[in-house]
Amino acid sequence: MSRRIALVEDDAALRANYSDALVRQGYEITAYANRPDAIAAFRLRLPDLAIIDIGLGRDQDAGFALCRDLRALSATVPIIFLTARDSEIDIVSGLRLGADDYLTKDISFAHLLARIAALFRRLDAMQERGSSEEVLERGDLRVDLRRFTMYWKGAAVDLTLTEFWIVHALARFPGHVKDRDQLMKDAELVVDDATITSHIKRIRRKFAELDVSFDRIDTVYGMGYRWKA
Amino acid sequence: MRLRLPALSLRLRLALLSLALLALPWFGYRYVREMERFLLDAQLQTLLGTARAVATALHDRPGLVDVPAAAAQAGADNTRQQAEALLQQLAVESQLPPDLQPQHESSLPGSPLAREPVAPLRDEVRSAEIAAILKGLERTTSRIWVVNRRYRLLALAGELRRPNAPAAEQALSRRFMEWLIPPPREDFDEAAPDDVLATGKEIANALQGLPGTRMRTSPDGLAVIMSAAHPVWSGDEVLGAVVVEETTNSILTVRKLALERLLVVTLAVFAVAAAALMWFAFRVSSRIIRLRDEAEAAIDARGRITGLVSGQRSSDEIGDLSRSFSSVLSRLSQQQAYLETLADRLSHELRTPVAVVRSSLENLRASLPEQTAQTYIVRAEEGLARLSAILNRMTEATRLEQSLHSADREDYEMSAVVSACVSGYRSAWPQTAFELELPAGTVPVRGSPDLLAQLLDKLVDNAVDYSTAGQPVRIVLHRLEQRVQLSVVNAGPLLAEGLAARLFNAMVSLREGDQGGGLHLGLGLYVARLIAEFHGGRIAALNRPDGSGVEMRVTLPMAVAGVP
Numbered sequence: 154m155s156r157r158i159a160l161v162e163d164d165a166a167l168r169a170n171y172s173d174a175l176v177r178q179g180y181e182i183t184a185y186a187n188r189p190d191a192i193a194a195f196r197l198r199l200p201d202l203a204i205i206d207i208g209l210g211r212d213q214d215a216g217f218a219l220c221r222d223l224r225a226l227s228a229t230v231p232i233i234f235l236t237a238r239d240s241e242i243d244i245v246s247g248l249r250l251g252a253d254d255y256l257t258k259d260i261s262f263a264h265l266l267a268r269i270a271a272l273f274r275r276l277d278a279m280q281e282r283g284s285s286e287e288v289l290e291r292g293d294l295r296v297d298l299r300r301f302t303m304y305w306k307g308a309a310v311d312l313t314l315t316e317f318w319i320v321h322a323l324a325r326f327p328g329h330v331k332d333r334d335q336l337m338k339d340a341e342l343v344v345d346d347a348t349i350t351s352h353i354k355r356i357r358r359k360f361a362e363l364d365v366s367f368d369r370i371d372t373v374y375g376m377g378y379r380w381k382a
Numbered sequence: 383m384r385l386r387l388p389a390l391s392l393r394l395r396l397a398l399l400s401l402a403l404l405a406l407p408w409f410g411y412r413y414v415r416e417m418e419r420f421l422l423d424a425q426l427q428t429l430l431g432t433a434r435a436v437a438t439a440l441h442d443r444p445g446l447v448d449v450p451a452a453a454a455q456a457g458a459d460n461t462r463q464q465a466e467a468l469l470q471q472l473a474v475e476s477q478l479p480p481d482l483q484p485q486h487e488s489s490l491p492g493s494p495l496a497r498e499p500v501a502p503l504r505d506e507v508r509s510a511e512i513a514a515i516l517k518g519l520e521r522t523t524s525r526i527w528v529v530n531r532r533y534r535l536l537a538l539a540g541e542l543r544r545p546n547a548p549a550a551e552q553a554l555s556r557r558f559m560e561w562l563i564p565p566p567r568e569d570f571d572e573a574a575p576d577d578v579l580a581t582g583k584e585i586a587n588a589l590q591g592l593p594g595t596r597m598r599t600s601p602d603g604l605a606v607i608m609s610a611a612h613p614v615w616s617g618d619e620v621l622g623a624v625v626v627e628e629t630t631n632s633i634l635t636v637r638k639l640a641l642e643r644l645l646v647v648t649l650a651v652f653a654v655a656a657a658a659l660m661w662f663a664f665r666v667s668s669r670i671i672r673l674r675d676e677a678e679a680a681i682d683a684r685g686r687i688t689g690l691v692s693g694q695r696s697s698d699e700i701g702d703l704s705r706s707f708s709s710v711l712s713r714l715s716q717q718q719a720y721l722e723t724l725a726d727r728l729s730h731e732l733r734t735p736v737a738v739v740r741s742s743l744e745n746l747r748a749s750l751p752e753q754t755a756q757t758y759i760v761r762a763e764e765g766l767a768r769l770s771a772i773l774n775r776m777t778e779a780t781r782l783e784q785s786l787h788s789a790d791r792e793d794y795e796m797s798a799v800v801s802a803c804v805s806g807y808r809s810a811w812p813q814t815a816f817e818l819e820l821p822a823g824t825v826p827v828r829g830s831p832d833l834l835a836q837l838l839d840k841l842v843d844n845a846v847d848y849s850t851a852g853q854p855v856r857i858v859l860h861r862l863e864q865r866v867q868l869s870v871v872n873a874g875p876l877l878a879e880g881l882a883a884r885l886f887n888a889m890v891s892l893r894e895g896d897q898g899g900g901l902h903l904g905l906g907l908y909v910a911r912l913i914a915e916f917h918g919g920r921i922a923a924l925n926r927p928d929g930s931g932v933e934m935r936v937t938l939p940m941a942v943a944g945v946p
Binding site for chain 1: 730733734736737738740741742744745748770773774777780781784785788799800802803804805806807809810831832834835836838839
């Protein structure tokens with residue numbers, strides 16, 4: 154059974170292009186141009202994954218409202234924001250509404266598909282509830298590569314997919330400095346330096362919420378970041 | 383060459399203008415002089431009047447004034463000498479205190495003419511009669527004589543000096559005033575000079591039948607004496623003359639008082655007017671200064687525009703200026719807001735079509751397997767990547783400003799950050815040499831180490847681009863008193879005149895005519911400025927004094943006193 158992906162995008166050309174590309178990968182796509190259509194369809198049947206643009210038509214924040222509605226219908230459906238807006242405020246508020254990832258429209262198909270695949274894998278792994286062999290242990294950090302989840306001292310850290318990949322890239326080789334370009338590649342992210350910095354800041358904050366003394370992510374000025382063993 | 387006036391503040395100019403008030407006492411002085419002349423004139427007329435009155439009393443009494451035949455034969459010269467001697471003697475004696483004067487004077491009270499040495503020269507009876515007439519006219523401040531045709535002094539009454547007021551203990555201000563405007567003196571030499579009679583034009587005139595007046599100084603020059611002479615007629619014949627003398631001291635006293643009052647009043651007026659002018663100047667200039675400060679601060683370091691507050695409600699020209707300034711600023715601020723959002727909106731608006739092109743290309747790549755088509759698709763995608771990068775840069779400054787708003791400040795060691803950064807640059811630009819100079823001791827600053835690294839990135843990026851090949855880029859951290867100075871120096875082309883100041887504004891680029899592949903919207907140094915200002919410091923670009931290259935200098939305040 155193919156996965157059903159809902160695409161909510163107001164630009165017709167973009168909607169068609171993304172649909173074509175996803176169909177080519179074997180996904181089943183239903184595309185919506187506005188929020189009422191989308192929410193009506195979600196109420197009838199939940200998609201397996203939703204890709205949502207924030208600005209829909211005249212309503213600049215329709216995507217946020219739609220995300221909130223969808224999250225109310227299901228706590229587990231992966232939601233990806235795919236938008237032209239890249240301001241810090243938009244990213245933070247998008248993620249706060251329960252989105253699993255926040256991507257700008259600069260992203261290539263390959264990166265988008267990788268993220269979709271990863272989110273589906275995480276969904277599957279959650280449902281399997283079996284023990285995973287793909288686990289990375291770094292001291293107090295436990296990285297479950299199948300479920301895309303991370304645990305710090307046994308407690309789950311609520312990371313987005315982008316953040317998960319950044320921490321994973323750092324923790325894989327503790328002590329090695331990863332520069333921003335490498336991190337972007339590992340996280341399959343097309344963003345600028347400032348965005349990496351704010352991602353790192355958010356990751357530190359999320360760990361710090363679990364453990365105030367968390368200091369494993371080290372800034373190496375002029376070079377990048379590293380995971381302190 | 384044009385004459386350059388020294389820069390004068392508004393306050394100073396008004397203070398200088400208030401000096402014009404000093405003309406006031408001068409005009410007052412002129413007025414007092416005018417009045418004095420008028421009074422002197424009036425006094426002269428009064429003297430003449432007195433002389434006429436006395437003469438009138440003696441008119442047609444030839445028996446009183448007539449010259450005895452013997453004396454007439456003695457010759458004019460002799461008679462005149464006698465008269466002068468007599469006049470002098472009389473004057474000297476009248477200076478004596480009354481109790482020391484000869485006793486017989488009481489028999490003819492008020493008249494010094496009844497004395498022994500004078501007796502041989504005149505007829506006692508006649509003189510006593512004249513003296514009795516004069517006695518009635520005697521005034522304390524005037525002296526009246528009667529002479530006959532042969533210059534023979536027939537009678538004398540009164541004296542020139544005024545009674546002196548007892549010298550009371552005087553206040554300092556009073557003494558200063560006396561020094562400034564000396565009062566008329568009463569201790570002048572009262573005696574008539576030898577030639578008073580001989581050269582007295584007024585007497586000569588009077589004896590010719592014409593009333594005359596004259597002003598002369600006392601022999602010691604301390605007082606001015608005016609005299610008026612009037613002929614005494616008997617029928618058509620002049621029998622003699624009446625001479626009335628008085629000093630100008632009473633008028634001088636009036637003048638002195640007027641001058642004193644003038645001085646005090648003008649000083650007071652000057653003080654009040656000068657104070658009012660100064661207060662006014664101070665108010666105006668402080669309002670202007672406040673307006674200027676506000677106008678300067680109206681556009682802050684980040685180009686944000688705030689309104690003006692001061693003088694908005696006042697109805698004068700400064701209020702007008704403030705209001706028109708405000709309206710200019712508000713128009714400017716609208717324009718600024720438009721420009722600020724333009725880059726953002728542009729980048730947002732462009733992102734969607736770029737995404738359409740990108741996704742179309744990727745779909746095209748999947749459906750067109752031919753090699754030639756792939757080449758073009760790759761090129762199109764490269765172009766698109768550059769376009770995306772441009773769009774990202776366009777919003778970089780705005781995003782940085784947003785993140786600065788929420789950025790946390792912490793104390794950190796600057797030299798550690800700088801040296802870590804430099805070792806990063808050495809691996810990032812292996813073909814460029816980096817020289818690093820760190821100060822001994824710690825350099826603590828308050829801010830964000832991430833942002834400082836970003837600032838240094840921008841400066842080093844810039845320096846490497848402009849550096850002459852083979853020349854090192856020098857990064858110097860230098861401790862000043864309470865501040866720390868970070869310099870990034872590169873050898874290479876100098877900055878154009880006037881560019882250094884604008885360099886750190888948004889959208890100003892050094893790279894004129896640079897066709898290189900690097901992407902520069904001129905935001906790099908603007909971002910550096912934002913970060914320097916976030917740290918409470920400043921950034922400046924300057925050419926090296928030796929002309930070898932360019933130095934970017936960041937000065938930040940130190941957090942706490944570091945260890946030297």
